[in-house]
Amino acid sequence: MLFGSQRRGSETRSFKKVCLSSVATLSLLAAGILSAAEVNVYSAREENLIKPILDRFSEQTGITVNLITGGADELITRMDLEGANSPADVLLTVDVGRLHRAEEMGLLQPVESDVLTSLVPEQYRDAEGHWFSVSLRSRVIVYDKERVDPAELSTYEDLADPKWAGKICIRSSSNIYNQSLTASLVSHHGAEATEEWARGLVANMARNPQGGDRDQIAAVAIGQCELAVVNTYYLAGMLNATSADQQEQAQAVAVFWPNQDGRGAHINVSGAGVSEHAPNRAEAIQLLEYMVSDEAQIWYAETNNEYPIRPDIPVSDTLESWGEFKADPVALDQLGIHNTEAVRVMDRAGWR
């Protein structure tokens, strides 16, 4: 083509024109067929824990929601590689560290929304609007009601005290919630002190870290350990489970809110941000706003026993029964900033 004659060049141009006009016709056609607005969601929250609320959103707004679920890191990698052409509009994660990482990688754009800024407390959103939390959970200590005197319990730091030798169950350090908890300690005490703490904790473990949070609760219930560190909604889920076994195991333990005389209990969030290259930006913001609406917030509270992000929304009966607690006011992006350091600290401390 490059060395073609003039005539050929004009052929190329007319070919271009044909292409252009046919593309234009096609896109008009497509616009006609796909007149319904849509929004594309990459969600680290599993389908059964997000789809019902997205369906409600579609019913109310007529906006079609397209969903892919997966691990946050995989989804972030996919967004990153897809680049400017990524179809993703909204990234939803169940941990703030991942939102922070996506922001750092330039995958999220700042959003200005009065609804979001007025409803989501300042502590639980990015200052520039890269991400907003939609629900909260705390990582708490649960203890064997029969064998542990709650007066003995006090803080996360205290879990490294030799008095708990062989009595603590906690899952692997590969788990993101443990990474975030450790990151919060790094941000409060620095890496060195946290490593010291992690060594103490490892020495106190009743068994090699294994299983999920529900497994830790069950292990306390049957007496393999006396304490476990778990997310609140797992215990609430077991208390409301259909299986009688799970209910029984959950009833054998009680919640202890750590660090209430100090900074407060460790908080993590699930949250969302609008993608940097979002093709449907307006719909994406609309979806985020819906997620902090009364309806969505109540659904989160009731269905998954999470704490609503809005203080004015009532919590579920199970959470209500655990009473009020003081939350660690650390800026959430600190958990993301210290994640890598936290993993290294845990590696060095031999926390599997």
Added chain:
Amino acid sequence: MIKHGAIIAIIALCLLLSVPVLTVFSSIGSASDGVWAHLADTLLWDYIAQSLMLMTGVGLLVLVLGVAPAWLVTMNRFPGSRLLEWALVLPLAMPAYIIAYTYTGMLDVTGPVQGFIRDTFDLRFGDYWFPQIRSLGGAITMLSLVLYPYVYLLSRMAFLEQSVCVLEVSRTLGAGPWRAFSRVAVPLARPAIIAGLALVLMETLADYGTVQYFGISTFTTGIFRTWFGMGSSTAAAQLSAVLMLFILALVLTEHWSRSRARYHHTSTKYSRLPQIRLQGLRKWLALIFCAAPVVLGFLVPFLQLAYWAWDTRHLVDFSAFSELLFNSLRLALTAAVIALVLGLFISYAKRLQPNLLMRSSVRVLSLGYAIPGTVIAVGVLIPFAWVDNSIDAWMQQQFGVSTGLIFSGTLVAVVFAYIVRFLPVAMNTVDAGLGKIRPSMDDAGRSMGMGSWQILRRIHIPMLRGSLLTASLLVFVDVLKELPATLILRPFNFNTLAIRTYELANQERLTEAAASALMIVLAGIIPVIIISLSISASRPGHDART
């Protein structure tokens, strides 16, 4: 001679399919912010040691569970032997992560078995001894129970194809049945056994679900921890590259140790295999020995899943379920057909043109099976997104039109990843079959004026029917079970049975996950049984015995 165009096309195809693996390899030179120094100080040796122990354990156990029953059911008659012939393959339908979930649910400290022990004998935890299911030993057992069928299948195929003459010669030289097994049959079946073992070991190295669930630090868990926990995708890719070198060394060692030995069959005389009717204690021992892998690897977890599924049946949405099943089946079918065709052509091209380029590209391709699905997926994402974005940029520049992503985020990417990951299974199986067809058959065809294509169509394909069926069904079942690559690469609003199972299990709702897990197993049983029966019927010069 095959036409040069065809050879070039096949080499180009091999290169195309090697792109994801090479993408991972290409990370070796990049810097990784001291992650390696940190790893070397802390967990690297753990990863290596645990991976080696896992591979050794699984390797030994699958040899015991695979080779001996294959010999017993092929050469002997005992109660249930006809049934066990095909039932021994059933665990192939059971994904490793599902058997791990199931046994943990049953045998963990909090499970019903230990609960029963505590209640019955009025004990507390720690008053009694019980094996720890979430341990290295547990992982070895779980993986072996679902992976031994590869060794069983391939060694049984080899035993069925052996010539009675060789066995009779060994008899005349004074060898009893045991020596005929250990000194004649096993050495002759070595390529098949090794091929099965290689598949098992590669699958073991690639496993993430089981080891992660059991809290064992292997290379694979290390890759994920480095990537996710430390946010270093470079170091993670480098770990994967090291993993691949590991596999490559393994493959080359085997190849070298086989040296110049060839395993074509020299006799065309195939009479009925002399089956010994076992008597007394022996027949019961044989029954127990052959039934144990089926009971533990299939029956027990299957019944437990069925029980859980029945318990949670009110939670199952059947219309959603049929869509999941349909999605799983069509992906599996597509991948199986493509893998079969590619596997056949590549193996045949290698037979015709065993030059260095051909052999090395096949070797690179065969690494795909040992690489964790997530790593393959990223290896697919990178080039696909690059191509899509380049086309988009070009179209923007030329026509001012954005084409967006064309291949990324479609089922094309998903199926491509399956082919990269599972083509080695098809290639291995076809290769093993082709290896047994003597080159003189090709010469005979050629002397009758057939071209390479005709030889393939009229001689090899009919002779390979059994191997081809097995190859495609193995890929079919593997794709049904596949999780991580599907999870990352799939398009919007697309789910499979494996994804549903994983999402529920990940929320620690094992009983609710049982229904979809059971469906995966059920969907896999039929192809597995077909494989099994076709192998029984594969003895040359013989009609099916069943």
